[in-house]
Amino acid sequence: xxxxLIQMKDICKSFPGVRAVDNVSYGxxxxxxxxxxxxxxxxxxxxxxxxxGVYTKDSGSIILNNEEVNITNVRDAQALxxxxxxQELNLMxxxxxxxxxxxxxxxxxxxxxILDSKRQEEExxxxxxRLNLDVDPRAKVGRLTVxxxxxxxxxxxxxxxxxxxxxxxxTASLTSGEVEDLFxxxxxxxxxxxxxxxxxxxxxxxxxISDRITVMRDGQFVATLNTEEASLDAIIQMMVGRExxxxxxxxxxxxxxxxxxxxxxLNAGRMVQDVSFHVRRGEILGFAGLVGAxxxxxxxxxxxxxxxxxxxxxxGGKKVTIKGPRDAIRAGIAYLPEDRRELGLALGMTVDENxxxxxxxxxxxxxxxxxxxxxxxxxxxxGVLDIRTxxxxxxxxxxxxxNQQKVVLAKWLTRNCDVIIFDEPTKGIDxxxxxxxxKLLNELAEQGKAIIxxxxxxxxxxxxxxxxxxxxxxxxxGELVGDEIDQNxxxxxxxxxxxxxxxxxx
Amino acid sequence: MTQTKxxxxxxxxxxxxxxxxxxxxxxxxxxxxxxxxPNYLSYGNIMTILLATCVNGMLALGVSFVIFTGGIDISVxxxxxxxxxxxxxxxxxxxxxxxxxxxxGILVGGFCGAVSGIGVTKMFLPPxxxxxxxxxxTKGLSLVVSNMRPIYFxxxxxxxxxxxxxxxxxxxFHNAIVILxxxxxxxxILFSKTLIGRYSLAIGSNEEAARLSGVNVDRxxxxxxxxxxxxxxxxxxxxxSRLGSAQPQLGVGYELEAIAxxxxxxxxxxxxxxxxxxxxxGALIISSLTNGLxxxxxxxxxxxxxxxxxxAFAVYFDQMRKKR
Numbered sequence: 001x002x003x004x005l006i007q008m009k010d011i012c013k014s015f016p017g018v019r020a021v022d023n024v025s026y027g028x029x030x031x032x033x034x035x036x037x038x039x040x041x042x043x044x045x046x047x048x049x050x051x052x053g054v055y056t057k058d059s060g061s062i063i064l065n066n067e068e069v070n071i072t073n074v075r076d077a078q079a080l081x082x083x084x085x086x087q088e089l090n091l092m093x094x095x096x097x098x099x100x101x102x103x104x105x106x107x108x109x110x111x112x113x114i115l116d117s118k119r120q121e122e123e124x125x126x127x128x129x130r131l132n133l134d135v136d137p138r139a140k141v142g143r144l145t146v147x148x149x150x151x152x153x154x155x156x157x158x159x160x161x162x163x164x165x166x167x168x169x170x171t172a173s174l175t176s177g178e179v180e181d182l183f184x185x186x187x188x189x190x191x192x193x194x195x196x197x198x199x200x201x202x203x204x205x206x207x208x209i210s211d212r213i214t215v216m217r218d219g220q221f222v223a224t225l226n227t228e229e230a231s232l233d234a235i236i237q238m239m240v241g242r243e244x245x246x247x248x249x250x251x252x253x254x255x256x257x258x259x260x261x262x263x264x265x266l267n268a269g270r271m272v273q274d275v276s277f278h279v280r281r282g283e284i285l286g287f288a289g290l291v292g293a294x295x296x297x298x299x300x301x302x303x304x305x306x307x308x309x310x311x312x313x314x315x316g317g318k319k320v321t322i323k324g325p326r327d328a329i330r331a332g333i334a335y336l337p338e339d340r341r342e343l344g345l346a347l348g349m350t351v352d353e354n355x356x357x358x359x360x361x362x363x364x365x366x367x368x369x370x371x372x373x374x375x376x377x378x379x380x381x382x383g384v385l386d387i388r389t390x391x392x393x394x395x396x397x398x399x400x401x402x403n404q405q406k407v408v409l410a411k412w413l414t415r416n417c418d419v420i421i422f423d424e425p426t427k428g429i430d431x432x433x434x435x436x437x438x439k440l441l442n443e444l445a446e447q448g449k450a451i452i453x454x455x456x457x458x459x460x461x462x463x464x465x466x467x468x469x470x471x472x473x474x475x476x477x478g479e480l481v482g483d484e485i486d487q488n489x490x491x492x493x494x495x496x497x498x499x500x501x502x503x504x505x506x
Numbered sequence: 507m508t509q510t511k512x513x514x515x516x517x518x519x520x521x522x523x524x525x526x527x528x529x530x531x532x533x534x535x536x537x538x539x540x541x542x543x544p545n546y547l548s549y550g551n552i553m554t555i556l557l558a559t560c561v562n563g564m565l566a567l568g569v570s571f572v573i574f575t576g577g578i579d580i581s582v583x584x585x586x587x588x589x590x591x592x593x594x595x596x597x598x599x600x601x602x603x604x605x606x607x608x609x610x611g612i613l614v615g616g617f618c619g620a621v622s623g624i625g626v627t628k629m630f631l632p633p634x635x636x637x638x639x640x641x642x643x644t645k646g647l648s649l650v651v652s653n654m655r656p657i658y659f660x661x662x663x664x665x666x667x668x669x670x671x672x673x674x675x676x677x678x679f680h681n682a683i684v685i686l687x688x689x690x691x692x693x694x695i696l697f698s699k700t701l702i703g704r705y706s707l708a709i710g711s712n713e714e715a716a717r718l719s720g721v722n723v724d725r726x727x728x729x730x731x732x733x734x735x736x737x738x739x740x741x742x743x744x745x746x747s748r749l750g751s752a753q754p755q756l757g758v759g760y761e762l763e764a765i766a767x768x769x770x771x772x773x774x775x776x777x778x779x780x781x782x783x784x785x786x787x788g789a790l791i792i793s794s795l796t797n798g799l800x801x802x803x804x805x806x807x808x809x810x811x812x813x814x815x816x817x818a819f820a821v822y823f824d825q826m827r828k829k830r
Contacts, residue, residue: 304718329720343718346711348778357708358719360701367700411719 003066005030005195006051006082006164011060013046020046022219023060028164028195033186035198035210035227039239039491040291040456043219044199048166051197052084053077083157084166091149093142098124100141101156127155131188147178154185165189166197171205172292183209201290203232203495215239236495240458240487249284251482252466257281259317260450261302261333261419266311268301273474275311279419279450284441286465287454288490294474295454296338299421303328303335315419329358334412336405338424338454344408347397351389352378354396354407358415381410385440402433409440420444421452426460438464458487472496524772524824528787531820535791539798546801553678555790555797560669560682561586561741563789565764566771567693568619568737570785571730573768574706576713576777577633579731580761581622581640582738587757588644589615590742594657594752597665604662612739618644619735623728645758652754659750669747682744689740690786696733697782706730710777766813767792770820791816 004027013021021043028034036044049055051062053074061068064080071077077084091100098120099106107116107123121137128135133151141149150170157165167186171179186209189196198210206213206227213230215222215238222238257280266275271294279285287295300306302313305323313320315331322328328335337343345354355378356363363374378392385406389399396407405425412420422441426434441464445451455461461468468485470478470493478493480486539546565582572579593611596602602610618640625636659665669682697703705726708716717723741760746752771788773780795816796809804812 325718326720326722335718337718342712343714346708346715346778348711349708353704353708357716357721360704360721364701367702369699369701369704415720 004028005065007063008047008051009061009063011047011050011062012058013050013055014058019219021050021057024216024219024221026214026221026224028197030163030193030195031190032212033190033196033198033210035200035206035213036216037200037203037206037213037235037239038216038222039458041218042216042239044216045168046219047216048084048168048197048199051077051164052082052166054084078160078162081161081163082166083160083162083164084168085150085153085157085170086168091141091152094140096138096140097135097144097152098137100152101127101159103156123159124155127158130158130192131155131185133185145178146173147175147182150174150182151185154189158189162194164195164197166199168199169201169292170198171200171202179205201495203235206235207232217241236488236491240491249462249464249466252280252283254280254282257283260315261452262314263302264312264314266298266301266313267309268297268307268311269309269474271297271474272301272307275471275474275476277469277476277479279452281418281448281450282445284445284451284453284464284466286461286468287452287471288458288461288468289456289471289494291456293471293494295471296423297474298471299335299423299452299454303333303421329415329417332416332418333421334358334415334417334419335421336408336412336423336425338427340404340408344411345396345404348395350393350395351382351387351399351407352392355381355392355410355414358411362414377414378410381413384413385410386436400429400433402429402436405429405433405437406440417449419450419452421454423454424456425453426455426457434460458490461485461490462487470494524827525781525784525787527823528771528784528791528820531816532787532791532794535794535798539794539801542798543801546798550678551797551801553680553683555793556683556686557680558793558797559789560686561745562760562763562767562792563686563786564689564737564741564744565760566767566785566789567689567782568734568741569761569764570693570768570771570773570780570782571697571702571706572633572734573765573773573775574703574710574777574780575727575730576710576775577626577727577731578765578775579619579622579637579734580634580765581618581637581644582734582741582764583757583760583762584641584644584648585615585618585735586738586742586745586760587752587754588618588648588742589739590746590752591648591652591657591754593743593746594659595651597659597662598657604664608668608743611742612736615739615742616732616736619738620728620732622735623731626731627724627727641758641761648754648757652752654754656751656753659746659752666747666750669744682748685740685744689737690782693737694782702726702730702733707778710774710779712778763792763813764789766817770817772824774824788820 007027009025011021011024024043024047026047038044046055050057053071053076056072062071069080071080092103098117101124102120107119108114109116124137125135141152170182174182186196200206210227212224213227213235214224215235217239259278260281262278264276266272275298289295297307301308302322304325313322315333320327320331341347352375356374363370375392381387382389382392387403387406387410389403396404399407426437429437441451441453453464462485465485468480468490469476470490472494473496477496480489545551565586569579569582589611592614593607596610597604597607622636622640625631625639626633669680671681672679673681674684705716705721708721709723709726713723767788768780768785769775770791771780771784773785792813795812799809799812
């Protein structure tokens with residue numbers, strides 16, 4: 001296969017506190033599918049956002065057709081024929097397929113004022129025909145399946161005469177039949193001489209569709225392999241293969257401890273299927289898996305009843321019905337969302353207004369707020385959790401990520417919940433504060449709280465969890481205890497390889 | 507850490523300064539009109555300004571709580587009229603004793619607010635739509651119930667004295683002003699000392715976070731809309747008492763001036779921001795401005811244009827302050 005159509009050389013990109021992409025080189029040939037794999041946060045998406053103009057690189061060069069090009073925004077990239085098809089699709093649901101494809105460059109009649117929908121529709125049908133597909137150009141995009149919408153995005157990219165298509169997790173929400181259809185389209189694009197970057201977590205797929213595979217880890221390039229020669233074991237090893245510098249949690253001894261939470265056959269939509277598990281007082285249960293495995297959905301189904309269709313939930317041995325957060329809180333369950341700024345805090349309000357938010361009945365009588373009592377509690381929590389703020393009257397939006405997380409935790413400790421679900425507790429928090437959060441998790445467990453920690457960072461799972469459940473595509477695919485807990489095993493469950501290997505499931 | 511601290515201090519400083527800015531605007535307006543015409547600050551004219559603030563201030567206080575939640579209530583003008591009409595009907599047709607008729611009118615206002623709140627929470631109507639519907643409903647009902655004629659309270663001379671008398675015994679210091687001051691204090695206590703104030707800001711600041719903290723958001727929202735309705739009911743009492751009659755044709759349009767007062771006073775229509783002192787100063791700015799312009803013989807029609815300009819610049823400066 002000839003030279004690479006596009007090459008990225010020595011690309012670096014930093015965000016405050018993180019080297020997201022560190023000296024990475026990568027290229028794709030015309031007529032090739034070049035897969036890009038790595039754990040969450042390995043830098044794949046950042047690298048591709050640089051190529052498609054969403055981010056600008058700090059250093060390095062991009063060479064297209066042997067000429068260096070400068071990409072500073074999405075328009076530049078489009079003009080060079082580079083298009084990224086995002087995970088979250090950027091289509092307008094109220095417009096038709098043809099209107100979406102020609103959005104921004106609508107065909108006009110001779111008058112230059114009146115739109116020529118007929119021509120747009122004809123051209124849409126032709127574009128689809130080139131991929132051997134039928135289409136109703138007048139169908140509203142909002143009524144299409146995810147797979148069909150993805151095709152609209154792809155066809156739209158083709159109308160820009162894009163030579164390089166970047167597909168970010170294109171099969172994440174497709175059924176297996178739809179994946180087959182997508183692969184047919186991808187192969188047609190290949191034959192047409194386009195270069196395709198294929199980002200995916202699903203390693204099995206890569207065997208079917210890609211020509212080469214590049215592995216990234218922690219923002220760095222690890223290796224590029226020809227797909228034929230690559231074994232999945234080797235790829236997984238490369239994805240996780242950081243030095244075995246793993247502080248591991250000591251195993252949880254007290255198997256007689258009271259069951260704090262038991263969930264049986266919980267179902268909530270496609271993302272939560274027959275989930276059963278339990279957690280004891282004093283235990284830290286890690287929920288591992290890749291982004292989109294259904295862990296947050298499971299937590300939301302337990303805490304807020306979101307999407308709940310069936311299943312039983314027991315708290316402290318008693319069966320509870322949870323229709324909304326109020327039921328869960330009353331039962332003693334707390335949830336610290338991943339997106340604490342959007343879901344956990346009233347940012348414009350003070351520390352002292354946020355901490356008692358879940359327990360105002362404790363801090364009011366006849367509707368009148370007992371300010372002194374509330375302030376005393378907030379000061380106490382500030383001391384216990386070491387919340388660094390000039391004053392409890394500081395607005396939460398001015399605190400750092402770690403301190404904001406502590407405010408959310410203080411809210412639940414004030415409420416005195418027994419089961420605490422942490423969703424990505426250290427996301428967006430710097431290393432020092434991370435260690436503090438880990439220490440807090442241990443302390444809470446020692447005090448007899450049952451802790452559930454959802455995390456996509458394997459070292460974090462290893463370091464904190466007494467026991468690990470792994471989810472993939474809405475199901476629990478594995479459970480690991482004590483010495484069994486290691487990165488390779490978790491990753492295998494997370495990409496669901498154990499179905500094939502005949503391993504234990506759920 | 508130190509950086510966060512100084513940044514925090516600086517921003518809290520500018521936030522505090524919004525109140526100072528609007529107080530300064532009010533003072534500047536007063537000084538300007540005083541220079542143009544020294545009579546502007548005569549006792550009589552001050553009382554006129556305060557009196558002119560009564561109805562709008564009352565509506566603005568009520569609608570402020572709704573705005574704190576990130577909602578809007580455009581029905582308060584029509585609800586105000588409806589309450590006074592119902593009060594009149596209770597008194598003149600159903601033979602309610604005066605205190606009962608007054609209470610009934612105010613409760614009708616609260617009920618209308620609660621219904622809007624149910625529309626917003628249980629029927630998922632956008633607040634603008636729910637309260638627009640309520641505006642049209644109460645406007646229509648007011649006209650039908652009254653047969654499109656004013657209801658006079660002439661049989662009850664006491665009624666008129668509720669607003670225009672002066673139980674303090676100070677001439678010119680009408681009861682309406684006393685009621686406004688009292689209601690402002692009540693609103694301030696509700697806002698700063700009780701759960702309704704805390705939750706209205708929390709819901710406006712982050713409704714989902716409040717819900718996930720176990721706050722019964724729906725119930726509080728219905729209560730807050732009902733509170734806005736009760737304030738509109740009190741507004742209706744003052745309005746009809748001053749006029750000696752319930753005027754079914756009046757009312758629509760008042761809501762916009764009330765919203766303007768809240769916004770000039772620093773409430774953000776996206777919720778989570780604002781204060782009761784700000785709102786009342788906002789209402790005072792509007793009435794001082796219109797009064798001053800009238801003294802300077804600016805035609806009534808043009809007065810509204812000036813209020814519009816003040817409103818636009820109040821929000822513009824606030825946006826600039828936040829961008830910095």
